[in-house]
Amino acid sequence: MLISLFRLVTLPYVQQNGLRTGLTILGVALGVAVFVAIRVTNLSTLHAFAEMVDAVSGRTQLQVVGEIAGIDEALYPRVRSMPGLLAAVPVVTGYAVAEEKDGEVLFVQGIDVLLDRSVRDYRIGHSGAPHTDPLALLFDPSTLFVSETFARRHGLSVGASLALLTPHGRDAFMIRGFMAADGPATALGGNFAVMDIGAAQLAFQKAGKLDRIDVVPQAGIAVEAMQEALQARLGPEVKVQRPSFRNATVEKMLQSFQVNLTALSMIALFVGMFLIYNTLSSAVVERRKDIGILRAVGANRTAIASVFLTEGLAMGVMGTLLGIALGLALSRLTLHIVSQTLVSLFLLVAIQKLMISPGIIISALALGLLASLVSAAIPVREAIRVPPVDALALAQYQTKPYRSWARLFIPWILWLAVGYLLARLPAIAGVPLFGYLSAFSLLCGFSLLMPAAILGLTWALRPLLFRLFRVEGDVAGENLQSALTRSSVAAASLMTGVAMVVSVAIMIFSFKRTVYTWVDQTVKGDLIVTAAAPSSGVATVHLPESLARGLGEVDGVWEVDALRSLSIPYQGRQIILNVGDLDVFGRHTEYPFIAGWPAEVFAEVVSHDSVIVSENFHNRFGVGYGDTLTLPTPEGPRWFRIAGVSLDYSSDQGTVVMHWGIFRRYWTERVVDSVGVFLKPGANLAAVAAEIRRRYGGTHRLFLFSNQAFKQEIYQLVDQSFVITYALEVIAITVGIMGIATALYTSVLERQREISVLRALGAFRGQVRKIIMLESGLLGLLGVGVGTLCGGCLSLILIYVINRQSFGWTLRFAFPTGTILVNLSLILLFALAAGVWPAQQAAKVRLTETLRME
Structure with missing residues (x-):
């Protein structure tokens, strides 16, 4: 029965209203896409680092490392003589700049030429070596091997000289061969070189020091047992760990950055929920007669609920699937932006591959479907409560007026109280979970404030609207009140996007103002000398x-x-x-x-x-x-x-x-x-x-900066770290404006009879357009006004709860008046433009067809 009802009731409606349904699906898709893109970016970042660790570790099962400043090479014989070891290989690592090759950074590994093949495989090509083992060429401290990837990119050949900048200074090395692009040679995107361990100690000023000792136990010896025995033998000055331990360390380091990005990405999906609500609500309004007929011929409430619930789920599924596809495409852009920030602030890593896990797809599907179900709940409830007699009547559908303003404020106050209590709770394992829930409570509270805001604004502006726009202004205000629920949802969707823009703008401006003041207080040198520009990445040379x-x-x-x-x-x-x-x-x-x-x-x-x-x-x-x-x-x-x-x-x-x-x-x-x-x-x-x-x-290679030039480099670094948040804001606002367009179109459909009566009484098409445009402007004004207030409150949570619990910093609150005024003016303009399409549809309402049955 459900399939028959869906085919008879839903499909014809969707075909007639394809554009609006498509906009709703797109709104959900954008919200899901942002979530997927950020999750894929986070996973790809961690995987890239893990891949680099695995590539340079080879068959290593344990590593002896110094927690601070490497380990003394005198410790190596004690490791090598440990019973049960198959191999113990000393390693020195460092980063060097290939000055003549676009200043690219090379990850250089200094190896023991005789021992290293016991843990790593190098496929050496084009070495011109008569030796059985081409690595023997590295006994000459002025030689090295580079990856084929790096050599191809820069047109290098065997025998060519490569100038590298290291802590020792500028040194020239002869390229004696190329490593095939697998195993260790894939590290740092192929920017990898090997040289003799003694040459590396000299180049990186690590005389008498090793960065690690790679260990492989003999077959049959448990890795855990060897780890405990080695740790006991060497003492607390060094640490014996698995290579993967470094991955967990990096994951902890990036945790706050990645969690905050994920939380911001979900705001766009929250805004998309309003679109599903509006679309299904309009479907209920338009098909009241169909619902009445179905109820009259025996369809029960469960069948009606199933039709609309299936419709909401179908839009959610299509939006989610489209969002996953868009998210994978968008992740290439976010990966580029985020990787620049990570390299500048945290660690040097080449993120070249997108990593997609089943968990990301499953979580995206779950979020999309959950958002669809929650959004569909109220429209479905409306559909099953339509009495058959009322549904078959041709009278205009009216929303029951609210009798008590005070009751409209109660949900807002309750949600604010919940948000305040949540904001007082501490972080869990360094994650400000209650801070995020507090922000969500705030958004819910202000969304529920919209009915009172609409009634208050239209009442306060009624004399002004009549004075400026005469009867059209009066009708526009009355229309918003008569369709209060729908108008509130439309304004709430825009309000959420505006709140995100305002709160993030305040947070970013406060952060910049605080950091800039701190930089002015602490960077006082007339001249700053460095081996690299501050904005070029983490210090490597x-x-x-x-x-x-x-x-x-x-x-x-x-x-x-x-x-x-x-x-x-x-x-x-x-x-x-x-x-x-x-x-x-x-x-x-x-x-x-x-x-x-x-x-x-x-x-x-x-x-x-x-x-x-x-x-x-x-x-x-x-x-x-x-x-x-x-x-x-x-x-x-x-x-x-x-x-x-x-x-x-x-x-x-x-x-x-x-x-x-x-x-x-x-x-x-x-x-x-x-x-x-x-x-x-x-x-x-x-x-x-x-x-x-x-x-x-x-x-x-020296970079010399004047005091002001060095500060500008730091300011550029700060700006770069917030690029991704601007993209998230644009998407949230886009979905919010789509919500206004959909809500106004729904309002036009509801009021076709009213519009026809106005036309019959002498109203021109232009007056009808003006009414709808005024409604659009009022909704935009409400969304911007309440969104600014909500954003201001939300910024306090971002600055004093989420930021403080994530990073431990105290920021000085600063309000970016100019930036916010410009942003809000543009948003208001776009919100007004969102009314153009519904206004055109209203002007096209046919008088005779609508009033034919009166």
Whole structure:
């Protein structure tokens, strides 16, 4: 019976209203597409890193690593002599810049030529080697192999010279062969090279150090047992772990970033739910007569409900399937945008393949179908409550007026109260779950406020509407009130999109204003010298500490502050250790502290084993001013007193700041990432920069920035991190405007008799168009007005709950008046334009056909 009813009732209607049904399906599809694209991007990112780890690990089952600054090579014999080992292979790794090849970054692996094949396979081609093993060519420290991918891209040949920039400086290496694009040679998108381990130690200034030892147990020996035995043999100074452990570390590091993107992506789907509601509601209105006939000939309420529920599910299924396809296409764009942000802020990884898991498809289907069912519930309820006698009557369908305004505010107040209580709850495992639920409660509350807002606005503007637009303005206001439910849903869909735009705009502006102020307070060097531009990605090439000292001897230079940033483990997470000359830093900057007096803090950290921690470190780990902090060092765990807590926005992982003098007691590495150069009064900036290039430009690739230019690089990096959110906003607003167009068209269908009566009484087509356009403008005004209020409240949750629980930062609230006014004006204009199509349809209503049966 259901199939027959669907064929007789639904299919003809869909054929007659294909455009509106198509818009609804498209709205759902856009919401699902954004969700799928973000999920695919997140999965592809993690898979790309895992693939890189697997590629360079080969058959390795365990790795001996130093938690801090590598491991001493003197430890290798103790590992090699461990009973039950099939292979133990030392490895040194680093990143080098191929300066003459578009500045591309190469991942370089220094290997023991005699041992490495026991854990990794290299297919060497075009080496011209008479040796049985082409790797033997690497005994020459000035040679290397590169991947075929890299060689093809840059037209390299065997015997060619390749200049690489490393912490040692600018060195030329001869290419002795190419590695086929499989196994290790696929790392970093094929930007991979191998050289002798001794040459790598020299190039990356790791004399006497190894980055890891790759271990393969003998057959029959359990990996877990070998891991425990090796750990006991080597002691706590090193860590024995599976290669996949690094994947879990990266997943933790990216967790907040990826979860927030997923949450934002679901707002577009939430807006799409309003479209399904409007479309099914209009279907119920248009087919009241059909419903009456079916009920009169014996169809029960269950059959009627099944028809409309199936219709809603069908739109949901088609929208979801289309959304999955669109999402896979959209993911290529989001992958490009997100990968740029990840490389700039978190880690160097080449994301080349889209990864699609059954879980993503299943979750997208579940969300799409659930959204369809929830959206269809109220229209289905309307359909089954239509009395047959009323449905067969030709009188206009009227919505029951609300008698009590106070009752309209009760749901809004309840949802706001729920949202407030949820916002007070803590994060779960670092994820602000209750913060997201609080934001959802806020959106629900303001959506339920729309009936009261429509009644209030039309009542307040009624005199003005009549004065400006005469009877057309009066009729437009009355129409919105008579179809209050439908009008409310249309305005709520736009309101949700506007709230997203406003809240995210406030959050981004607050973040930028806060970070820009912090940068102005902390970046004070007249000249900044680095091995790479800040916006080019995470630091991969370092400068020798000797160069930093040499900069201090250049004529016109007063003093220098060298900075080094390291990622170190702390309580199962990675944090950032920033090392600098805090004596110089303290004299020149206005470093903002939330605990501790600046003069006292800098005096203590320079002369004692004390550090400064960032506010987000304090919030994440619950330690603060005066507490003792245990940090892992190459010399073992060491205790440091926290001399101060500062505002620091350089990393979302948490930051510890240490003086060079303290760092040198426990760490042996002597490289820096950047150098702040402070000039003597009257010194010429251009002359000093020219002298630095003359002295060091021949051996190192240097980027020299003036203070303002360096800040602009940082600002560009901040802007780049928010590109993806702008795309999500556009999609949410698009779906919201589609909702207004659909709702107005439904309103026209409901009021065909009324429009015909107006025409019969002398109204012109232009007046009918004006009425519909005024309704569109009023709905747009409501959506923008309430959406702005909702967005302002939502921004407080984003800034003080979600952001604080995700990243641990406190942002200063700032309202971007100009940006929001421009955005809202454009949205209002588009909302008004959404009424053009329904207005045209209203003007085409045929007078004689509509009134024929009166």
